[in-house]
Amino acid sequence: MTAVATGSMRQAVSRSVRPSRPLVIGAAAVLLAASAILSLAIGATGISLDALPRVIAGLFDPAIAADPAAIRERLVLLEIRLPRTVLGVLVGAALAVSGAVMQGLFRNPLADPGLIGISSGSALAAVSVIALGDGLLAPVVQLLGPYAVPACSFVGGLVATVVLYRIATRAGYTSIATLLLAGIALGAIASAIIGIIIFGSDDRELRDLNFWMLGSIGGATWPKIVGTLPFFLACLVALPYLSRVLNAFLLGEAEAGHLGVSIETAKRIAMFAVACAVGAAVAVSGVIGFVGIVVPHIIRLITGPDHRVVLPASALLGGALLLVADVGARVIVAPAELPIGILTALMGAPFFLWLLMRRRGGLG
Amino acid sequence: MLTVTDIGVRRGGRWLLQDVSLSAEPGARIAILGPNGAGKSTLLKVMTGEMTPDTGDVAFDGEPLASIPRARLARRRAVLPQSSMLTFPFTVREVAALGITVPAFPLDRASQERIVERAIAVVGLKRLADATFDTLSGGEKQRAQLARVLCQLWACAEQGPAPHLFLDEPTASQDLAHQLAILDVATAHAERGGTVIAILHDINLAAAWADRLVILSEGQVYADGTAAQVVTEAMLADVFRVVLSPGTVPPTAVPFILPQTAVLLEDRALVSSGG
Incomplete structure (x- = not known):
């Protein structure tokens, strides 16, 4: 009697019906395409998507292109909204993939580039440049001009990663626990220093700093995209290797080794890929929270932990989530803009909670 | 063919393994036995390439383990972890x-x-x-x-x-039928020419299943041979600190032990016999 009851209960809780890989990735791609259209169509100027055919026609026909209204439409769509959309996709994908990679590497659902201090390292470097650009760091700003902030942000992320790696590695072996704890400590230190800088700065700078702390993709330009693209691509190139290796890591490091994974090499590649993606993302958009934690978890709840699905689907859904959040950031208090981090948290967190509660209901 | 030569592993000023050598032919079924802390898991880690020994070396078919890239090693051996x-x-x-x-x-x-x-x-x-x-x-x-x-x-x-198959206490959390079934799977692999090395705790199960028993004691090989050669009253007292005389199952003379007749030696008794 007991055995039968237990058996049938287990049938109910443990069977996992998982949608196929193409279905999940396809659905995420459709969501991303829809978000991209939304992002191109909505904005403060009132130009909607039906301007797009005229803009495209104008590229080939000088007569249409010379029309003043067409010039304005082309400017808005191609020089403001399109780069903003492209940047949103890149940043969202980078943050979501970085979260998924860190969670897989650490076998810890809480791991996130924000958590192990990479984002904080980037942000600290950026904030330092903003606050001290007229004084101590003036030579850096003079040398790099408008690229001083993004460049320093990227370097800050890399430095944080290297420092963490040095602290956590003894005799060629990286301790995941030490890495995680050291990351939390470094993140706390970086946040504290950012707080000191905010406290000592005037109003104009404070607003800039707030934007860096909560993020925005409002400053998107083609040169910024071109400048950060190599780093996003470096992360992308590593994904096929990482998806296979991270599946093995979920079994444990020793087991991954038994299955033919070079453990230390895999860790280095994973951390470098994350540093590239996060450094580039923070450099152009500040610290945008929640994408790296929420998106991979949503994908895992739907499809299970196989990284061959989780990584590409997270990239697509991360891009979609960030675009929708950005549309909200533009529209809600138009013509002003909200920091996007507020919206990613407001959108991501309740959905995440709903999924968790639904799952717990299923588990009885 | 697996060759383990003069392995020594030193951690925290203590030798976990010292001068351990053994070899295993294709198709061999070898059980590693020993009391807790004898170095069984350490030896398995060295043989699978998970741990680098301080002295000695391991070779698969004459090729040193250290020089086999990880990816290729996964085609030469598989490992079942303990938990x-x-x-x-x-x-x-x-x-x-x-x-x-x-x-x-x-x-x-x-x-x-x-x-x-x-x-x-x-x-x-x-x-x-x-x-x-x-x-x-x-x-x-x-x-x-x-x-x-x-x-x-x-x-x-x-x-x-x-390939070689390494099993770390494969029967530990299994019922009797599954214990036998798992060892049958290992035997089937050996019959196809694979070498099987398993850490086992059950002396009877090891004696019934393995061609060879390797007894580890305090990081060294105490005995290496067939069950009949190795499972003796002297070994049980020296290594496992239990006074017990093994019986044999006819007609193959595989030894067995019955814990009902066992007496613990003083240094292993958790409860003092003097009351």
């Missing part, structure tokens, strides 16, 4: 498939699925193939991992010679 947990729950079928997809064996999808389904059936988890790992019992988890190991072995075997 395992998954933070993110794969299903049983997904766990088994990792044995093929992670070493990236160049097999078509149909062959992969055939191997995975056969492995799940062999370990008796067909009914739970779609169950997630976190809902399994300890014994079922261990058998799901065994299915993964079998996938790796069989995928290897399709590409070349039968």
Whole structure:
């Protein structure tokens, strides 16, 4: 009697019906395409998507292109909204993939580039440049001009990663626990220093700093995209290797080794890929929270932990989530803009909670 | 052919293993036995390449372990760990498939699925193939991992010679029928020419299953031979600190022990006999 009851209960809780890989990735791609259209169509100027055919026609026909209204439409769509959309996709994908990679590497659902201090390292470097650009760091700003902030942000992320790696590695072996704890400590230190800088700065700078702390993709330009693209691509190139290796890591490091994974090499590649993606993302958009934690978890709840699905689907859904959040950031208090981090948290967190509660209901 | 030569492992000023040598021919079934802390798991880690020894070396078919790249090593040996947990729950079928997809064996999808389904059936988890790992019992988890190991072995075997199989207490959380079934799976692999090395705690099970028993005591090989040569009253007293005379099962004279007649030596008794 007991055995039968237990058996049938287990049938109910443990069977996992998982949608196929193409279905999940396809659905995420459709969501991303829809978000991209939304992002191109909505904005403060009132130009909607039906301007797009005229803009495209104008590229080939000088007569249409010379029309003043067409010039304005082309400017808005191609020089403001399109780069903003492209940047949103890149940043969202980078943050979501970085979260998924860190969670897989650490076998810890809480791991996130924000958590192990990479984002904080980037942000600290950026904030330092903003606050001290007229004084101590003036030579850096003079040398790099408008690229001083993004460049320093990227370097800050890399430095944080290297420092963490040095602290956590003894005799060629990286301790995941030490890495995680050291990351939390470094993140706390970086946040504290950012707080000191905010406290000592005037109003104009404070607003800039707030934007860096909560993020925005409002400053998107083609040169910024071109400048950060190599780093996003470096992360992308590593994904096929990482998806296979991270599946093995979920079994444990020793087991991954038994299955033919070079453990230390895999860790280095994973951390470098994350540093590239996060450094580039923070450099152009500040610290945008929640994408790296929420998106991979949503994908895992739907499809299970196989990284061959989780990584590409997270990239697509991360891009979609960030675009929708950005549309909200533009529209809600138009013509002003909200920091996007507020919206990613407001959108991501309740959905995440709903999924968790639904799952717990299923588990009885 | 596995050759282990003069292995020494020193950690924290203490030798965990010292001067350990053994060799195993293709098709051999070897059980490693010893009391807690004798160095069994350390020796297994050295043989599988998980731990680098301070002295001595390990070779697969004459090729030093240290010079075999990881990816290629996964085609020469498979390892069943003692226990395992998954933070993110794969299903049983997904766990088994990792044995093929992670070493990236160049097999078509149909062959992969055939191997995975056969492995799940062999370990008796067909009914739970779609169950997630976190809902399994300890014994079922261990058998799901065994299915993964079998996938790796069989995928290897399709590409070349039968690889080495290392098992760390494969019977620990299993009922009697599953203990015997798991050792039958190991025997089947040995009969195909693979070398099987298993850490076992049950002396009777080891004597009944293995061709050779290697007894480890305080990091050194105390005895290495057939069950009849090795399972003796002297060994049981010296290594396991138990006074017990083994019997034998006719007609093959495989020794067995009955714990009912055992007397613990003073240094191993948790309860003082003097009251």
